[in-house]
Amino acid sequence: MSWKVPLTELTVPEEDVEAVMDCLRSGWLTMGPRTAAFEDAFADWLGTPFAVSVSSGTAGLHLALAALGIGPGDEVIVPGFTFVATAAAVRYVGGDPVLCDVTSAHEPLIDPDAVAALITERTKAVIAVHFLGYDAPILALRELCDAHGLALVEDVAQALGATVDPAGTKAGTVGDLGVFSFFAKAQLSVGEGGMVSTPREELADRVRLLRSHAMTSGTWDRHLGHAATYDVVDVGYNFRLDEARAAFALSRMSRLDADIEARREHARHYRRALRELDVAVPFDDEAVERASHFAFVVLTSDRSERDRLRAVLADDGVQTTWYPAVTQLSFYRGLQKVPKSEDVAARHFALPISASLGAGDRAFVVDSLRAALVATGRA
16 A cells, blocks of 8 residues: 555665666676775774675674574574564574563563573573664673673664664674664665674674685685685575675765664654653663664554554554564464563554654654544543
């Protein structure tokens, strides 16, 4: 259907189009100089020594665990409220995902105390997800992982640009590896693509090797005459980012900070308006200022109320969505129960938000929600 206010909206100015067209005109489309330039720019912006581009955030999670040597028999603790890729990546390398509950519906992020209770002799790593654009308690998890000799991976697919402390340390720079997504709804959107960050050169080298069939040289290296041929030294993957997407992303990076601040301002406005409607929203104002706002979530009393409100909003042309807990997905129903994750999954939904959301559309969403509350007997 055609939404009056879609969940997210992507604008592509002419400078982005021209950056991609320049790449196409160059005749070099596979991983090459634009990809390398994007990696350098991203590493500088993030404040990390190494950034390796990949074909998706999911591929990045896969490679992060592979680079750490996670394999059959190993357990990796992941939150129960996350996108499926977090748990699936553990399965890709033959490991066992162990689901950890969130702190609460008000703070639906992985709970460090619950993580500590799940650590066994088989535990090798923790994946902390900065979900919905909000920073997970990564500093506490870093301390916990260090105490137990565990690797820490940050899933930053939804939280590019979020910070984790008053000093402005960016999410994705605290763990052994950070994984980012450039999916269509992300803060830096190119449709598909991802990045793996790390402070450790040996992990960057490993991710870089495995993303391209574990070949000892790339096509661009051979084109420049830096290598005559290649060897294959491991089982690798085709997880490369292409030049056109790298050019697109590099162009969009110049507006990234402004786009994140626009999302943050929308979240502030939503929160002020919804307080007047007596609608519950997770997180506090301090967390809002650290977050990069992939989604703006409201809480309802139960699943039934959520579904009724969403139906009224949809009739008004306002698109919404919600995120299932991992245990609500058929393939993962046999994993550990995570009651807090299942509770928040059942009674939340997300309103439209994007950098290009107009003030008028934002006001329309609030008015529609007000009408939906009246129509369902809440107001």
